[in-house]
Amino acid sequence: MAETITRRDFLSGKPMGKRTTSVKVDPHWPIPRVAKLYQKLLKQDPPFDHPKFEHVPSPELDVPTRLGRLRTPDWDSINSTHLLKRTLFSPTFTELENAEAGTMAQTINNLLAAQTAPDPPDSWVTEPPPVWDSLTQEEIMEILISYRLRMRTLVKWWGMEMRKDTFSIRENMTLFWHNHFATSAQKVIFPQAMYEQNKILREHCLGDFRELLRRITFGPAMLIWLDSYRSTKNEPNENFGRELLELFTMGVDTYTQTDIIEASRAFTGYLTDGVSTNYSYTLRSGIGNYWNNRHDFESKTFLGQTGTWNGDDIIDIILEQDVVANFICSKIYQWFVYENVDETFVDSMATVFRDSDYNIETTMEYLLTSDHFYDVNFHGAMVRNPMTVLFGTMRQLEMDDVSAEGNYFIRIAEYLGMIPMFPPDVNGWTGYRSWLNSITLPSRKMITTTYLDGYGGLGMIDTTADAVALAQTMTDPNDAEKIVEDFARLFSPFPLSDTLKTQLLDILLDGAAIYDWTISDASAEGRLKNLMRHMMRMPEFQLI
Numbered sequence: 090m091a092e093t094i095t096r097r098d099f100l101s102g103k104p105m106g107k108r109t110t111s112v113k114v115d116p117h118w119p120i121p122r123v124a125k126l127y128q129k130l131l132k133q134d135p136p137f138d139h140p141k142f143e144h145v146p147s148p149e150l151d152v153p154t155r156l157g158r159l160r161t162p163d164w165d166s167i168n169s170t171h172l173l174k175r176t177l178f179s180p181t182f183t184e185l186e187n188a189e190a191g192t193m194a195q196t197i198n199n200l201l202a203a204q205t206a207p208d209p210p211d212s213w214v215t216e217p218p219p220v221w222d223s224l225t226q227e228e229i230m231e232i233l234i235s236y237r238l239r240m241r242t243l244v245k246w247w248g249m250e251m252r253k254d255t256f257s258i259r260e261n262m263t264l265f266w267h268n269h270f271a272t273s274a275q276k277v278i279f280p281q282a283m284y285e286q287n288k289i290l291r292e293h294c295l296g297d298f299r300e301l302l303r304r305i306t307f308g309p310a311m312l313i314w315l316d317s318y319r320s321t322k323n324e325p326n327e328n329f330g331r332e333l334l335e336l337f338t339m340g341v342d343t344y345t346q347t348d349i350i351e352a353s354r355a356f357t358g359y360l361t362d363g364v365s366t367n368y369s370y371t372l373r374s375g376i377g378n379y380w381n382n383r384h385d386f387e388s389k390t391f392l393g394q395t396g397t398w399n400g401d402d403i404i405d406i407i408l409e410q411d412v413v414a415n416f417i418c419s420k421i422y423q424w425f426v427y428e429n430v431d432e433t434f435v436d437s438m439a440t441v442f443r444d445s446d447y448n449i450e451t452t453m454e455y456l457l458t459s460d461h462f463y464d465v466n467f468h469g470a471m472v473r474n475p476m477t478v479l480f481g482t483m484r485q486l487e488m489d490d491v492s493a494e495g496n497y498f499i500r501i502a503e504y505l506g507m508i509p510m511f512p513p514d515v516n517g518w519t520g521y522r523s524w525l526n527s528i529t530l531p532s533r534k535m536i537t538t539t540y541l542d543g544y545g546g547l548g549m550i551d552t553t554a555d556a557v558a559l560a561q562t563m564t565d566p567n568d569a570e571k572i573v574e575d576f577a578r579l580f581s582p583f584p585l586s587d588t589l590k591t592q593l594l595d596i597l598l599d600g601a602a603i604y605d606w607t608i609s610d611a612s613a614e615g616r617l618k619n620l621m622r623h624m625m626r627m628p629e630f631q632l633i
Contacts, residue, residue: 113276114127114128114131114276115276115313115316117319118278118313118318119218119221119278119279119362119363120221122221122229123221123229123233126226126229126230126233127233127278129230130230130233130234130237134234134237136275136511137275137499137503137508137511138503139506139511139513140506140528140529142506142518142519142523142524142526143519143523144519144521144523145521145522145523145525146428146522147427147428147429147470147521147522149429150427150429150466150467151466152427152431152461152464152466152467153464154431154433154434154461155434155459155460155461155464156433156434156437156459156460156461157459157460158458158459158460159193159458159460159462159463160460161192163460163463164189164192164193165189166185166189166578167468167584168193168463169185169188169189169193169196170185170188170189170578170582171463171467171582172188172193172196172200172457172462172463173185173188173196174582174633175425175426175462175471175633176200176258176261176425176457177200177254177256177257177258177261177481177484178251178252178254178260178261178476178477178480178481178484179473179477179481179482179484179485180484180485180579181484181485181487181562181579182559182562182563182575182578183562184256185578185579186564193458194458197454197457197458199256199257200256200257200258200457201257201258201450201453201454202257204255204257204259206288206291206292207250207291209246209284209288210239210242210243210246210284211239211242213239213280213281214280214281214284214285215281215364216281216364217364218279218281218362218363218364219232233278236278236279236280239280240274240280240283240510241496241499242280243274243280243283243284243287244498244499244508244509244510244511245498245499247287247509247510248476248479248480248498248502248509249480251264251476251480251481251484252480252481252484252488252491253484253489254484258295258453259291259294259295260291262294262295262449262453263287263290263291263294264474264476264509265294265420265421265424265425266290266294266301267287267290267509267510268424268512268517268518268520269336269420269517270286270290270305270311271512271514271515271516271518272286272310272311272314272512273314273511273512273514274510274511275511276313276314277309277310277313277314277363278313278363279309279310279313279363279364281309281363281364282308282309282310282313282361282363282364283310283510285308285309285310285364286305286308286309286310286311287510289301289304289305289308290305294449295449295450295453296448296449296450297447297448297449298408298417298442298447298448298449299404299446299447301449302337302338302404302408303370303401304370306329306333306400306404307359307366307368307370307400308366309361309362309363309364309365309366311329312359312360312361312366313361313363314515315328315329315332316328317329317356318359318360318361320353320356320357320358320359321357321358321383322354322357322358322383322384322385322386322387323383325350325353325354325356325357325385326353327349327350327353329353329356330349330350330352330353330355330356330403331349331353332515333352333407334348334349334352334407336515336516338407338408338413338416338417339407339410339412339413340412340416340419343410343412343416344392347390348391348392351389351390351391351398352391352403354387354389355385355389355391355398355399355400355402355403356399356400356403357383357384357385358375358379358380358381358382358383358385359375359380359384360375360379360380360383367379367380373399373401374399374400375399384399391403391406392406392407392410394406408447411439411443414439414440414442414443414447415435415436415439417439417442418435418438418439418442418452419435421438421452421453421456422434422435422438425456425462426456426461426462426467427467427470428471428521428522431461434459434461438452438455438456441455468582468583469581469582469583469629469632469633470632471521471632471633472521472522472524472525472631472632472633473524473631473633474507474518474520474524475507475524475529475533476502476507476509477633478505478533478536478631479498479501479502479505479536480498482536482537482540482625483540485579485580486554486559487554487555487558487559487562488540488552488553488554490552491550491552492550492551492552493548493549493550493551494548494549495548497548497549497550501532501536501548504528504529504532505524505529505532505533506518506524506529507524525631530631533631534625534626537621537622537625537626537630538622540553540554541553541554541556541618541621541622541625542618554618554621556613556614556617556618556621557608557613557614557617559617560572560608560613561608563575563576566608567606567607567608568606569594569597569598569606570590570594570603572606572617572620573585573590573594573597573620574590576593576620576621576624577590577593577624580621580624580625580627580629580630581624581627581629581630581632582629582632582633583629593620593623593624596616596619596620596623597616597617597619598616599616599619
């Protein structure tokens with residue numbers, strides 16, 4: 090890993106050692122004078138650390154390819170629970186019960202339904218950019234410090250949105266697309282641009298992929314992140330053209346270096362000040378003198394088609410390629426089903442994507458109603474990503490209005506290796522089984538201790554889980570066996586074995602007879618927390 094902290098220091102709650110980062114500071118952005126001061130600030134206030142996760146391959150599973158729909162008789166507790174654990178930021182017990190009692194169609198319709206946009210973190214999200222040349226060095230540094238603080242506020246704001254997520258797949262889809270179009274606030278600098286990108290991801294995450302791609306491509310954050318803002322006809326920058334093809338739409342070995350060069354020429358002349366751009370979504374082109382003087386209006390040949398293409402034209406030509414649907418569907422499959430892709434199923438899914446003119450919601454409905462998605466071999470086959478542990482566990486425990494000292498949640502996210510808005514590079518996070526190592530696993534266990542006790546070794550929170558209230562949402566809080574079974578459904582992707590059920594029941598009863606258990610007993614809170622603490626430290630808790 091990149092940090093120098095030892096496991097012993099970690100367990101004692103010491104801060105990370107010297108931080109490193111793979112995200113470079115742009116010496117040109119927003120202007121060279123400001124960039125130098127920003128580099129100075131980062132020495133005083135180091136950027137977040139990005140632990141070097143080595144990819145741990147997921148094993149091959151013996152899953153037959155089935156292209157049919159899940160049958161109504163197969164909609165049961167096991168399959169409905171699997172659906173919710175893969176789509177929500179960790180479901181509550183009440184949601185699990187409601188999903189089982191309803192139909193698959195009702196449940197999936199609710200998961201995919203339109204949602205009201207959350208309130209922004211503050212009014213600064215639309216604040217205009219400073220006139221940098223008119224400011225003193227001290228004034229510039231003051232603004233940069235405020236931007237750094239606002240970025241942290243933005244991360245916490247999104248985390249709390251994950252925690253209070255409604256019964257919807259949208260927050261999970263927003264995180265998926267953020268990982269797909271991985272953009273780091275460290276280089277972008279402007280919190281307004283990062284908020285705007287997050288807003289676009291949330292609004293279009295289940296809509297038209299073409300429109301999502303356009304909105305991200307020509308938004309301020311991406312123009313800065315991959316250097317499009319300074320790409321001109323005399324000096325075309327290839328960064329965005331390359332990643333557009335390789336990471337965002339088509340994948341490796343589907344284009345040539347000439348295609349990158351020609352695409353880069355088409356993406357010249359687009360400009361941003363960090364908040365607004367010279368791009369018109371109505372005109373589908375750049376506007377103004379900067380565009381007219383710096384865009385390459387000459388003929389270009391891209392993927393075999395010749396014309397005076399601009400950025401929108403390149404996107405349109407890309408989306409004519411069949412490989413795009415397969416590439417995007419493979420990414421969706423890996424996020425929601427399993428790392429190792431079933432190519433036959435993805436081919437079928439990609440056909441739906443293409444036939445719907447790249448409608449994401451239609452494609453997700455196909456996936457989530459498929460017999461393949463619910464194959465028992467996929468149950469518990471994925472490691473929970475850090476956000477479903479950090480904020481999803483709060484959601485499972487129905488903890489509202491949780492706050493903590495300082496940057497507690499960001500610090501924990503740093504130990505877990507996933508800070509939203511700060512991906513390690515344009516590839517996003519390594520993920521899958523790589524989420525677990527000798528630092529992240531004890532960190533995950535400390536989080537659960539904190540939620541139950543208020544303190545877990547890395548800081549304090551002001552609210553803990555109400556174990557009695559949580560148990561009272563379950564099947565029968567006065568039945569000890571039912572309590573164990575219901576908590577297992579909440580915390581584990583697997584049915585309880587008889588041996589484990591007996592062990593967990595012993596922990597809950599703490600020497601008492603089974604008929605003596607009652608939720609109103611004075612010791613119930615402590616016994617329930619002992620049970621929860623044990624279950625949340627089990628390996629199964631890390632799986633979905």
